Amino acid sequence: MAKRFNFATFAALAGLLACGTASVAQNTPAKTAEEEDVERVGDLVLANHILADQGILDGFGHVSVRSAKNPNHYFISRSRAPALVTAADIMEYDLDDRPIDARGRNPYVERFIHSEIYKVRPDVQAVVHSHSPAIIPFGVTDVPLRPISHMGGFLIKEVPVFDIREAGGDATDMLIRNKELGAALAAKLGKGTAVLLRGHGDAVVGQSIKHVVLHAIYAEFNARIEAEALRLGGKVEFLNEAEASKIAAVNDSVVERPWELWKNQALSRSQSR
């Protein structure tokens, strides 16, 4: 056991160092699509650790990234707790959710969230599905999640809620476990950045892994602030659409700043050993 354990630790560190190298390479010109994919896989391993460290993912939930080389493929971990994901866990799927080289690794049941969004949103390069705790209450009430903090500007306006009963009837197991449910969820997302799943969590998208991490973390932050503000009992002022759109563009442009922090925090507080 001790040896297997050490090996796992080593594999994790190797994956993270690979990310580091990838980051350094980021601004290098003439990067090939293959090199870009190596970088994306490295960032994907890190994103798993960051989203766990920031309390967005626990033992469940997942993050994926589209392949640069083949935009009809995407990368996602095998079925594993995000805080423990290493480069060896990352699998490649096509948009029919067939693994390219499974090697016995089990998939996440809800990978259809990812594939169906990639199909209809070519602008989306990365997807997070989480059980983000401050988000869930907004999915089970008729109080809409809206941008109230400028860090939540990317929500733009009221976030739609997907109730699986609309697409799957009233006796599902709540999971997005096939293409039909995934497609219905992607339709509810529409052109937005986030969609809530009733009694379940959310799906958030971004133009890169770093952006989807930014959006997932500040969707939770915005939900916490909104719940607190509503409870104060006075009149509540939200961002209007112009404000939300403009600050969203600014925040997206400085994503490297929080990413550097989150990477450091995740590495220094690593939950695997």
Next chain:
Amino acid sequence: MAKRFNFATFAALAGLLACGTASVAQNTPAKTAEEEDVERVGDLVLANHILADQGILDGFGHVSVRSAKNPNHYFISRSRAPALVTAADIMEYDLDDRPIDARGRNPYVERFIHSEIYKVRPDVQAVVHSHSPAIIPFGVTDVPLRPISHMGGFLIKEVPVFDIREAGGDATDMLIRNKELGAALAAKLGKGTAVLLRGHGDAVVGQSIKHVVLHAIYAEFNARIEAEALRLGGKVEFLNEAEASKIAAVNDSVVERPWELWKNQALSRSQSR
């Protein structure tokens, strides 16, 4: 002192490594009941550390597992804070709560919670009693705890509340300190997975140690989400029984995934030294 201290640390680590070994052995065919019990004791030590690390247990509360070799026996720590429990602290009791080999170790006063549930619920292999903080408010109000997040599906429907005044009168010390009170609590639990204790906490059951840990952690999670949702002030939609039952079965089937995470977290953030 320094020597006793180091010895305790050593004993703790030895217990945890034993768990690791047990885990590796888990899928080996032809495991004897004795080997199964070694594994259960190892998982029980880990469950103590995990439930403390996840904030379900503090200096109080306890977790037990039924013996595979003798289903009328169960294992539980001596009276000690769960975060500090080592293999040397685990005691074996019969269902009349007589220790098999006490060696001077003090029992938990409320061990009757465990024995009386094991008596009437042969399907139950493990029990947690906790003062889970988000749970307690639902035991002192007439607002029922219900499955609102799909991770709380195992609650199935409204969780019953045991008020000790019904069985013990209005001047008890609030504790389940004898068979009669334990039996009354077990009756209130019925065929369910959780029962609340008014002004006190809860008892949660599972078909294995890993499952009872899953249930204890997500009972707290579900309670937190429900409280937040109720406070948002709108109409609240809960899981219906079909949804709750189905997702409960799915979540139970993937218990190894969060267990791997919780084990890593508990070991990397160990509170004993």
Next chain:
Amino acid sequence: MAKRFNFATFAALAGLLACGTASVAQNTPAKTAEEEDVERVGDLVLANHILADQGILDGFGHVSVRSAKNPNHYFISRSRAPALVTAADIMEYDLDDRPIDARGRNPYVERFIHSEIYKVRPDVQAVVHSHSPAIIPFGVTDVPLRPISHMGGFLIKEVPVFDIREAGGDATDMLIRNKELGAALAAKLGKGTAVLLRGHGDAVVGQSIKHVVLHAIYAEFNARIEAEALRLGGKVEFLNEAEASKIAAVNDSVVERPWELWKNQALSRSQSR
């Protein structure tokens, strides 16, 4: 600077090891009052670290213990953040708040909280004054803090609130900075275990350092549970006085169990370096 820093660390560790030794000696017969005081000072250093680690004290607040050798004296740190207190910081005062051997060390302004309680409550051996965050709201509203969790049984019934305006007028600096204010606070405490200070915090007492730590930590816990329960919106059931008194006695009798945990947590997560 590096040298002074290392010395402070050394002094802190020396203080904590002294505590360990004292604990081992605890059940030894024929302990002299001097030996008992050495033990109390050791526990006092630990109590400072524990209360900081548990979030009851931050940079402010303090804990004291009565002298066994001279019950008209008490021990308390010089004016320093509790998480950083070492044995070298502990000062001895008489009940007129004159330091026995100040050696240039500055006192806490509000030490009168301690001396005035010791004067009128011979049963009290230890006092905590804190800005415990969940407690403060109950001191500024007319909603009383009451035992709602069995771990808060020691509160017995509604906790009195001391408004400094009653004793000091409406233009004080809010602090218990003299004997008169201390005496008025002690009178409001009466025979109880806790008293709230409006817009400020609380004072909690115990029959030993370990007990006052138990009371301070679970006063905060009980306040958090009560606030949550009240917000659920239904009818709330509190412990009655018989229940509260009986469970308080039981909890006091097992104080060594959580103390062992808190000591380990404080030492393993030490905030000084």
Next chain:
Amino acid sequence: MAKRFNFATFAALAGLLACGTASVAQNTPAKTAEEEDVERVGDLVLANHILADQGILDGFGHVSVRSAKNPNHYFISRSRAPALVTAADIMEYDLDDRPIDARGRNPYVERFIHSEIYKVRPDVQAVVHSHSPAIIPFGVTDVPLRPISHMGGFLIKEVPVFDIREAGGDATDMLIRNKELGAALAAKLGKGTAVLLRGHGDAVVGQSIKHVVLHAIYAEFNARIEAEALRLGGKVEFLNEAEASKIAAVNDSVVERPWELWKNQALSRSQSR
């Protein structure tokens, strides 16, 4: 990468040790303005780490200090997450926000918050701008933030709210990105210690770096307590202006006590590696 990484760590430690040295020098007579500025830069690096460690700043927000040598200059980090700031990141600006020696380092977009406050408030030596989570709800409702805890006495009375729509119209990106907006914010601050920014955060000032850190941390604390108290549902009693002013002066006079704690906590829980 590994080498760059190690260098960054080294630079961070060098910055922090410099602070330590500066602290020792603090009470030395005849300190020159140059020596004072070295000390201020050291404290500024620490303040960045402290405010991140205490949850006041995340990847965004900033803290600055006025130059002692040239009171029309101020020091602030380049655009970087506060937890990662080292001495090498600190830049000097004049009050027209021109960098003295940029060396390619990028500025914070919202540095105008700092310069415009320094222009009109000669008593202010340090400024924090944060997205302090408990503060934001008070900026989006008509429920005023007021001193309710004696640690929040420095707020004195109702804290003004700056709505950027008043000065910038209803289609800004929410940021204080030029002199005009900075001046309008400084005007709203007036002679106070804090001002809220609608849908954004706050700006807090102090007579030194240590004081602005004290104010930023306890503004958040006071907001949390006030929100909790308001939700209990009874009548709420706030500090009156005499009480608030007097305790503010006392708390300011003991700023070294919490600063010593926060410094230790930030160093022992450092988020960079």
